[in-house]
Amino acid sequence: MLLASLLVASFVIFGALYLAPGNPISALSGGRALPASSLRVLEQRYHLNQPFLAQYWYWLENALHGNFGISITLQENVSAVIGARMWTTGGLVLYAALIILVVGIGSGIIAALRPGLADTSVLVSTAVSAAVPSFVAAIVLILMFSVKLGWFPALGNGTSFISNVRHFTLPAIALAVSSLAIVARVTRAAVREEADREHVQTAISRGIPARQMVRRHILRNAAIPITTVSGITIASLIAVAAVVETAFSLNGLGAYLVQAAASKDLAVVQGISLVLVAAFVLINAVVDVLYAVLDPRVTLGSRAQ
Amino acid sequence: MSAAIGVSARRARSAARGGAVGLLRGTGNPGLVSAAVIAVAVALAVIGPLLAPYNPDLPNLSLAWVGPAGGHLLGFDFEGRDVLSRLLAGAQSSMLGPLAVVAGAMALGTVVAIVAAWRQGAADTVISAGLDILFAFPGLLLAVLAAAIFGAGLTSATVALAIAYMPYVARVMRGAALKERGQPYVAALEVQGVPATSICLKHIVPNMLPLIVAQATIMFGWAMVDLAAISFLGLGVQPPAPNWGVMISENQPGILQGYPLPALTAGLCIVSVVIAFNVLGERLFEQAQAARR
Numbered sequence: 001m002l003l004a005s006l007l008v009a010s011f012v013i014f015g016a017l018y019l020a021p022g023n024p025i026s027a028l029s030g031g032r033a034l035p036a037s038s039l040r041v042l043e044q045r046y047h048l049n050q051p052f053l054a055q056y057w058y059w060l061e062n063a064l065h066g067n068f069g070i071s072i073t074l075q076e077n078v079s080a081v082i083g084a085r086m087w088t089t090g091g092l093v094l095y096a097a098l099i100i101l102v103v104g105i106g107s108g109i110i111a112a113l114r115p116g117l118a119d120t121s122v123l124v125s126t127a128v129s130a131a132v133p134s135f136v137a138a139i140v141l142i143l144m145f146s147v148k149l150g151w152f153p154a155l156g157n158g159t160s161f162i163s164n165v166r167h168f169t170l171p172a173i174a175l176a177v178s179s180l181a182i183v184a185r186v187t188r189a190a191v192r193e194e195a196d197r198e199h200v201q202t203a204i205s206r207g208i209p210a211r212q213m214v215r216r217h218i219l220r221n222a223a224i225p226i227t228t229v230s231g232i233t234i235a236s237l238i239a240v241a242a243v244v245e246t247a248f249s250l251n252g253l254g255a256y257l258v259q260a261a262a263s264k265d266l267a268v269v270q271g272i273s274l275v276l277v278a279a280f281v282l283i284n285a286v287v288d289v290l291y292a293v294l295d296p297r298v299t300l301g302s303r304a305q
Numbered sequence: 306m307s308a309a310i311g312v313s314a315r316r317a318r319s320a321a322r323g324g325a326v327g328l329l330r331g332t333g334n335p336g337l338v339s340a341a342v343i344a345v346a347v348a349l350a351v352i353g354p355l356l357a358p359y360n361p362d363l364p365n366l367s368l369a370w371v372g373p374a375g376g377h378l379l380g381f382d383f384e385g386r387d388v389l390s391r392l393l394a395g396a397q398s399s400m401l402g403p404l405a406v407v408a409g410a411m412a413l414g415t416v417v418a419i420v421a422a423w424r425q426g427a428a429d430t431v432i433s434a435g436l437d438i439l440f441a442f443p444g445l446l447l448a449v450l451a452a453a454i455f456g457a458g459l460t461s462a463t464v465a466l467a468i469a470y471m472p473y474v475a476r477v478m479r480g481a482a483l484k485e486r487g488q489p490y491v492a493a494l495e496v497q498g499v500p501a502t503s504i505c506l507k508h509i510v511p512n513m514l515p516l517i518v519a520q521a522t523i524m525f526g527w528a529m530v531d532l533a534a535i536s537f538l539g540l541g542v543q544p545p546a547p548n549w550g551v552m553i554s555e556n557q558p559g560i561l562q563g564y565p566l567p568a569l570t571a572g573l574c575i576v577s578v579v580i581a582f583n584v585l586g587e588r589l590f591e592q593a594q595a596a597r598r
Contacts, residue, residue, distance in 0.1 A: 005438050016450060016454055017453065017454060020454040021454075127580060130583055131583050132576055133533060133579070135554075136553065136575060136576060139553060140572070142560050142561070143569075146561075235443075239443035239446045240445060242538065243445070247557070258449060258539070260453070261453035276446055
């Protein structure tokens with residue numbers, strides 16, 4: 001299933017851009033008229049005289065060997081550019097995922113187990129932050145923490161690990177804001193549902209310490225919905241990262257993809273789209289494996305209804 | 306059997322007659338407040354351009370980044386245009402885009418779901434597999450791809466998002482449609498020789514209406530965020546056209562220069578409308594789920 005969806009996705013990406021209006025030759029020549037002999041050389045080099053399926057096959061074969069062609073605007077190897085920028089996007093998504101897991105699940109558990117003020121404040125603040133788009137969060141964070149307080153740099157990447165962490169903090173928060181609200185709300189609902197179940201009431205009446213009860217009887221059972229929503233939201237960050245990278249002028253894959261789309265640099269669009277879709281599908285597959293680890297009743301290969 | 310048909314018709318009728326008022330009554334105060342915010346936003350989308358006190362497109366560079374002053378309640382943007390006028394005029398494209406996305410995704414998703422649920426078997430398997438593949442494309446990525454192919458603009462972004470949201474609609478609706486398909490009244494109507502399309506349109510869709518409305522409401526919030534993000538990236542609505550997402554991106558330099566008002570007010574418009582749709586949608590969803598049980 002994983003391979004099938006990747007294959008179809010790659011076909012869709014290649015096919016869609018194959019259909020794009022505009023002639024690849026004129027993009028290569030910059031619109032100049034070329035003599036027939038150079039046209040033939042170019043057609044041969046890029047397999048443009050071959051049927052569509054053959055072109056797709058060349059592209060896919062090269063892509064699997066890590067060769068995505070040449071960026072027309074940068075005159076650089078696309079895979080080199082992807083390799084150089086991958087770490088920015090990966091680091092950003094990882095950092096944001098960490099924030100989502102710690103703050104989102106943490107506040108969800110607190111809200112579920114402490115009705116009253118804590119619960120209400122989590123509910124209200126998540127209702128607001130769920131509606132804050134990443135780029136709005138970005139401008140508010142830059143305004144507060146870079147311009148007013150001067151704690152974090154507003155734009156750009158860092159040079160070392162420590163300075164990268166400083167540079168990525170605001171972008172990661174901006175990326176995490178709305179997703180962590182969703183994770184917090186689902187965690188709260190899941191924990192509350194488990195806490196009301198009979199086996200937990202029994203455990204309370206048997207006098208099992210609260211901490212142990214939460215960990216062993218509530219969280220273990222609530223883990224499935226929490227994992228589902230965390231996986232989905234973290235996977236979706238891969239696409240949203242483009243917005244945050246643009247807002248903070250980070251040199252990540254997404255920001256480059258957007259520039260390439262605007263300048264119709266199709267080799268770059270194809271390459272980065274394929275990498276992003278692959279990462280997206282892969283994270284979802286990891287979540288499926290996690291289900292089986294978390295819940296022995298789930299066997300791999302069975303499909304949830 | 307006739308009793309079952311009576312129940313179906315009654316449920317459908319009460320949903321249809323109660324309409325918006327009937328659905329809203331059960332959502333409580335937060336739901337009503339959200340509905341009011343949405344009503345204001347819709348009104349602005351319709352008549353906003355007429356309310357704009359100044360020409361939203363008329364630049365005056367000598368007034369760039371000037372704060373609120375005499376009749377200009379929210380001051381001026383980076384080109385010296387009246388911010389309030391641009392917010393009012395921008396409501397139209399900011400609301401119309403998500404509406405088109407939601408309408409497209411709901412129509413496609415519901416039709417696909419009902420076909421899958423009605424036919425079952427091979428059709429259902431093929432549709433479900435197709436949906437699984439579509440799930441591999443995040444909405445934003447599809448919109449960027451569409452911009453690369455068809456050029457930047459609201460139309461390509463809208464079509465791309467409608468396609469990307471379709472599987473989410475179809476998954477929810479397929480479950481509901483399957484349940485409805487198994488109801489005795491459907492079998493009764495089939496035995497009487499009522500054509501499938503008419504059973505679907507006159508009975509199954511009306512009975513799913515509360516769920517459809519709830520799903521559409523929640524999705525409007527997503528669509529607004531995603532479309533504004535695409536416009537922020539420069540691949541959606543093109544400046545100088547007024548739009549809330551565009552206003553944030555073109556006034557972003559003001560944040561660093563200590564003049565954040567134009568970008569922040571546009572952000573506030575987006576956030577308040579999205580909160581309203583989220584809160585109302587969540588409550589409508591709970592209501593629809595409770596009614597189904």
